Amino acid sequence: MTKKPETRHRAAARAAITGVYGYVPDDVLSNAELARLVETTDLWIVERTGIKERRILKGEGLGTSHMASAAVKGLLEKTATRPADVDLLICATTTPDLVFPSTANLVCDMVGIRNIGSFDVQAACSGFLYALTIAAQFIAAGSARKIVVVGADKMSALIDYTDRATCVLFGDGAGAVMVERAQGRHGIVDTIIRSDGAGMQFLHQKAGGSRLPPTADTVARRLHYVHQEGAAVYKVAVAKMAEVAADLIVRNKLTADEVDWLVPHQANRRIIDATAERMGIPLARVMITIHKYGNTTAATIPLCLWDYESRLKPGDKLVMAAFGGGFTWAGAYVTWCYDGDAASAA
Numbered sequence: 001m002t003k004k005p006e007t008r009h010r011a012a013a014r015a016a017i018t019g020v021y022g023y024v025p026d027d028v029l030s031n032a033e034l035a036r037l038v039e040t041t042d043l044w045i046v047e048r049t050g051i052k053e054r055r056i057l058k059g060e061g062l063g064t065s066h067m068a069s070a071a072v073k074g075l076l077e078k079t080a081t082r083p084a085d086v087d088l089l090i091c092a093t094t095t096p097d098l099v100f101p102s103t104a105n106l107v108c109d110m111v112g113i114r115n116i117g118s119f120d121v122q123a124a125c126s127g128f129l130y131a132l133t134i135a136a137q138f139i140a141a142g143s144a145r146k147i148v149v150v151g152a153d154k155m156s157a158l159i160d161y162t163d164r165a166t167c168v169l170f171g172d173g174a175g176a177v178m179v180e181r182a183q184g185r186h187g188i189v190d191t192i193i194r195s196d197g198a199g200m201q202f203l204h205q206k207a208g209g210s211r212l213p214p215t216a217d218t219v220a221r222r223l224h225y226v227h228q229e230g231a232a233v234y235k236v237a238v239a240k241m242a243e244v245a246a247d248l249i250v251r252n253k254l255t256a257d258e259v260d261w262l263v264p265h266q267a268n269r270r271i272i273d274a275t276a277e278r279m280g281i282p283l284a285r286v287m288i289t290i291h292k293y294g295n296t297t298a299a300t301i302p303l304c305l306w307d308y309e310s311r312l313k314p315g316d317k318l319v320m321a322a323f324g325g326g327f328t329w330a331g332a333y334v335t336w337c338y339d340g341d342a343a344s345a346a
């Protein structure tokens with residue numbers, strides 16, 4: 001069968017990321033503490049994943065919306081945006097507070113945003129780039145002026161802390177960006193979203209949804225936790241992250257030398273290194289936060305932008321790439337539109 005031709009999601013009116021903010025919980029879960037829970041060592045975790053610690057949201061009744069609303073509140077303050085001026089809020093999450101209503105609805109209420117459209121996007125670790133793609137389309141269509149995109153996940157709610165191959169990888173966090181019509185030529189130039197549902201077997205939650213609703217038996221069999229076949233996921237993750245980044249580079253007529261920043265999903269330091277190596281981008285130009293936050297699922301890319309914001313200059317060329325459960329994968333080519341140093345100091 002011939003491959004479908006590539007469709008370019010070029011914006012009629014270009015959208016731009018005009019602000020970024022992040023939130024991580026105060027509680028740190030170190031490798032030493034994990035070594036008290038499961039048969040592992042700090043050395044193994046650092047060597048095999050690059051993770052030294054991750055943040056965990058503690059406190060009864062606190063869900064993903066707690067972190068997402070903190071990130072959105074900070075973003076609104078930093079960008080001097082009144083809640084009434086936001087036209088749309090999209091929340092990328094795989095760990096919603098509830099099956100319904102959506103976490104986006106809850107976040108709007110928590111930050112005082114009323115009477116606008118809001119919805120969740122579920123694409124696992126690629127969720128933020130899926131949501132960014134959707135936001136860019138709303139701006140292109142002229143049907144929204146200011147859109148908040150927040151990626152947030154409380155993975156600690158889904159992790160089996162007796163499964164050493166999975167529990168060391170994930171942490172909790174949230175990152176939010178403001179998406180508006182670009183004022184100049186810089187902004188979200190191109191995006192790609194992809195999926196392959198045949199990947200489900202390697203990474204999923206077996207029970208708790210409509211296929212296998214929760215019962216005492218499913219809980220007893222620990223079927224509500226993340227099931228992951230790490231080695232299989234690893235191989236596809238490297239291939240697809242590098243592929244989507246290479247597609248963006250080729251179709252936007254870039255060279256690897258011209259890319260100022262690779263912004264990869266943070267799942268495993270070895271996946272990040274392998275993706276950068278395949279692309280020929282030195283690690284000095286790769287955003288890395290995995291050592292301190294682990295894999296925060298939909299929050300990794302906005303948290304990277306938040307962490308590196310002070311180093312970003314107008315015109316910087318960013319290639320973002322993510323891979324996650326589904327399988328899903330996605331990429332974005334963005335030229336940065338504002339002085340990150342001035343914005344992060346404000």
Ligand SMILES: CC(C)(COP(=O)(O)OP(=O)(O)OC[C@H]1O[C@@H](n2cnc3c(N)ncnc32)[C@H](O)[C@@H]1OP(=O)(O)O)[C@@H](O)C(=O)NCCC(=O)NCCS
Nearest residue numbers: 039040041044125164165168230231233234267268323324
């Ligand atoms: C999970 C992952 C870190 C495991 O690393 P790996 O090098 O592939 O390790 P393997 O799964 O091959 O296991 C190697 C050995 O280490 C052991 N091991 C797994 N976790 C361990 C831990 N925390 N501490 C010590 N040993 C561990 C395994 O039991 C296995 O032992 P065995 O050989 O005696 O059976 C790695 O596969 C990975 O990162 N996969 C991708 C995960 C991912 O990206 N997920 C999210 C997608 S967005």
